[in-house]
Amino acid sequence: METITIKTLKDLPPEENLLPGTAMCAGCGGLLALRHCLKALGDKTIIVNAAGCFTLLSIYPFTPFRNSWLYTAMASAPAGAQGVRDALDILIRKGRISPEENLKVVVLTGDGTAYDMGLSSTSGAIYRNLDFYYICYDNEAYGNTGFQWSPSSPFASKTATTMPGRIIPTGAELSKKNLFEIWRSHKPPYLATISPAHPVDLVNKFKKAEQFKGPKLFISLAPCPPGWGTEPSRSANFAKLAVDTGIWALKEAVYGEIRHTFIPKKFKPVEEYLKEQGRFAHLFKPVRQEETIRKIQEMVDGYWKEARI
Amino acid sequence: MLRVRFHGRGGQGAKVASRVLGTAAFLEGYYAQDFPLYGAERRGAPIAAFTRISKEPVLERGVIAEPDIVIVMDETLLSDPLSSPLAGVREGCVVFINTTHSREEVRAKYKITAQVITLDITKISLDILGRPVLSALAGGVAARLSGLKEDSLSKGVEKETSEIITDRSVIEKNIEAAVHCYNAVESHPHPAPLPSRGTEVPEGEGRKTTVITVPFEPAITSSPAINTTGSTPMRKTGNWRLFRPVWDYEKCTKCMTCVARCPDGCIALNEDGFPYTDYENCKGCMICAEECPVKAITAEREVHSW
Numbered sequence: 001m002e003t004i005t006i007k008t009l010k011d012l013p014p015e016e017n018l019l020p021g022t023a024m025c026a027g028c029g030g031l032l033a034l035r036h037c038l039k040a041l042g043d044k045t046i047i048v049n050a051a052g053c054f055t056l057l058s059i060y061p062f063t064p065f066r067n068s069w070l071y072t073a074m075a076s077a078p079a080g081a082q083g084v085r086d087a088l089d090i091l092i093r094k095g096r097i098s099p100e101e102n103l104k105v106v107v108l109t110g111d112g113t114a115y116d117m118g119l120s121s122t123s124g125a126i127y128r129n130l131d132f133y134y135i136c137y138d139n140e141a142y143g144n145t146g147f148q149w150s151p152s153s154p155f156a157s158k159t160a161t162t163m164p165g166r167i168i169p170t171g172a173e174l175s176k177k178n179l180f181e182i183w184r185s186h187k188p189p190y191l192a193t194i195s196p197a198h199p200v201d202l203v204n205k206f207k208k209a210e211q212f213k214g215p216k217l218f219i220s221l222a223p224c225p226p227g228w229g230t231e232p233s234r235s236a237n238f239a240k241l242a243v244d245t246g247i248w249a250l251k252e253a254v255y256g257e258i259r260h261t262f263i264p265k266k267f268k269p270v271e272e273y274l275k276e277q278g279r280f281a282h283l284f285k286p287v288r289q290e291e292t293i294r295k296i297q298e299m300v301d302g303y304w305k306e307a308r309i
Numbered sequence: 310m311l312r313v314r315f316h317g318r319g320g321q322g323a324k325v326a327s328r329v330l331g332t333a334a335f336l337e338g339y340y341a342q343d344f345p346l347y348g349a350e351r352r353g354a355p356i357a358a359f360t361r362i363s364k365e366p367v368l369e370r371g372v373i374a375e376p377d378i379v380i381v382m383d384e385t386l387l388s389d390p391l392s393s394p395l396a397g398v399r400e401g402c403v404v405f406i407n408t409t410h411s412r413e414e415v416r417a418k419y420k421i422t423a424q425v426i427t428l429d430i431t432k433i434s435l436d437i438l439g440r441p442v443l444s445a446l447a448g449g450v451a452a453r454l455s456g457l458k459e460d461s462l463s464k465g466v467e468k469e470t471s472e473i474i475t476d477r478s479v480i481e482k483n484i485e486a487a488v489h490c491y492n493a494v495e496s497h498p499h500p501a502p503l504p505s506r507g508t509e510v511p512e513g514e515g516r517k518t519t520v521i522t523v524p525f526e527p528a529i530t531s532s533p534a535i536n537t538t539g540s541t542p543m544r545k546t547g548n549w550r551l552f553r554p555v556w557d558y559e560k561c562t563k564c565m566t567c568v569a570r571c572p573d574g575c576i577a578l579n580e581d582g583f584p585y586t587d588y589e590n591c592k593g594c595m596i597c598a599e600e601c602p603v604k605a606i607t608a609e610r611e612v613h614s615w
Contacts, residue, residue, distance in 0.1 A: 009565040012565070019540075020575045020590035021542040021546050022573065023351060023546075025352035026550075026592035035571075035574050057541075058535060060533040061535055062540045064541040066538050225594075226352050233595035235594070281475070285475065
């Protein structure tokens with residue numbers, strides 16, 4: 001099936017389905033990604049939100065959404081989505097609502113839920129071929145509680161629980177879990193990585209996903225000013241640098257078949273992305289950790305070498 | 310006992326300011342207690358922090374409802390019902406307000422009968438540190454108003470900032486800024502002290518329990534439900550802003566970059582296709598100015614005008 005694609009920022013859907021006035025931090029990269037996701041999805045959605053930063057989107061008695069929003073514990077958002085999907089299907093079958101009133105069921109979670117606590121219930125939902133969307137805003141730590149280490153935290157990053165010190169000067173010793181590959185192994189109809197700095201690519205991916213019935217999964221990098229130790233004004237810039245250095249690969253997988261949707265013509269060195277973030281500052285000051293920086297560059301180079309085969 | 314309450318916005322450094330004061334007092338030989346009030350809020354949202362200083366061990370716990378000194382690190386909080394920095398302020402209290410306005414203007418505007426001191430510590434912070442992080446500066450003001458020595462303040466700032474900052478020059482600048490603020494305000498008399506709570510437990514009292522039976526309610530009434538959609542704009546997050554984006558339509562090429570990059574969806578197009586922002590809700594993250602390819606957006610310091 002051919003899908004209509006957009007080409008420039010001027011083609012982005014003008015409707016705002018996420019209104020201002022939320023309690024999210026100024027310069028929240030996750031919020032920017034979500035804003036574009038909801039532009040692409042439209043207002044006929046129901047969001048099932050696991051606990052995380054985005055808990056605070058709807059604080060009683062206010063909500064920034066034009067659609068319904070249901071709140072769940074961290075590990076159970078896909079189970080909540082199953083319940084909502086079943087309820088909608090039953091209501092349609094019984095004729096209580098018309099098929100036009102059908103809603104898209106959208107799970108919204110952070111990386112703590114997606115990579116960690118909610119992984120098994122997500123696996124279950126993909127396995128059952130639940131017809132839903134999953135958006136993960138990945139700020140690479142448990143941001144809502146003070147930026148503690150999560151399995152999504154990249155190698156050598158500083159979090160509240162991987163403080164670089166005399167014994168372990170690198171910060172986080174383990175590498176980021178490869179959630180894309182874990183999800184891809186289920187062969188879902190649609191799976192993609194997205195970036196708030198590439199809204200055209202983001203919207204096109206949602207448009208493409210629309211044709212599939214079953215799990216449609218999205219992982220968005222979400223620059224986080226307080227957690228990453230960056231200026232709020234630089235969030236879009238860091239999202240872009242992550243793509244330009246090759247650290248955040250923009251790709252999609254249809255029934256498990258991978259395709260990269262954007263490959264930088266010339267990759268920037270990872271150092272450009274790392275050096276201005278507080279969470280990587282220890283790699284440059286007071287002593288430059290050459291070995292660690294090289295290891296990060298090698299990990300990125302290794303990924304692209306493998307991907308181009 | 311001296312009770313000091315700090316009001317700031319998440320990210321301004323109210324928590325660290327309360328720690329700087331507590332540590333300075335401790336190093337001077339006092340008993341001290343400091344802690345922030347955490348809510349389900351984040352950077353930009355109202356935050357409170359508390360410091361108790363005493364010659365006797367501090368047994369009092371919990372938030373400070375009747376402060377002797379109040380440090381308001383962001384003037385816009387005075388009109389924010391969520392924050393209410395003047396709550397519990399009694400005659401003789403010392404209220405410090407970070408503002409560009411004079412004490413007379415502030416007293417008249419907010420009808421404050423307590424002692425008022427004003428100073429634009431945001432400007433001092435931008436001048437010395439280059440960033441609007443006010444923790445050491447508010448700590449410096451609080452140390453002066455609490456009657457602590459300048460030397461204790463310097464040590465307190467050094468101890469607290471070196472736990473979170475690795476760059477020695479930044480620590481030095483924080484000490485410089487704190488001392489500058491310490492010397493920029495005059496000491497003021499404290500109000501008559503309130504009795505310390507938590508030291509005496511009345512015999513036979515306080516252990517009576519009354520069981521309150523809560524009737525069963527169905528989920529539709531017992532769980533919170535929001536029935537009006539799209540209502541957050543009423544919260545008006547515009548008062549989080551330190552800088553406001555201002556567009557130069559002479560330079561603007563209507564490329565839509567700012568519209569596409571605004572996390573809060575505040576930027577829309579006017580009838581002529583030029584972008585403008587909803588200043589009532591724009592948080593001033595300045596991504597628009599950073600991303601504008603022709604630099605048509607400038608950041609102007611937000612001065613709270615009445």
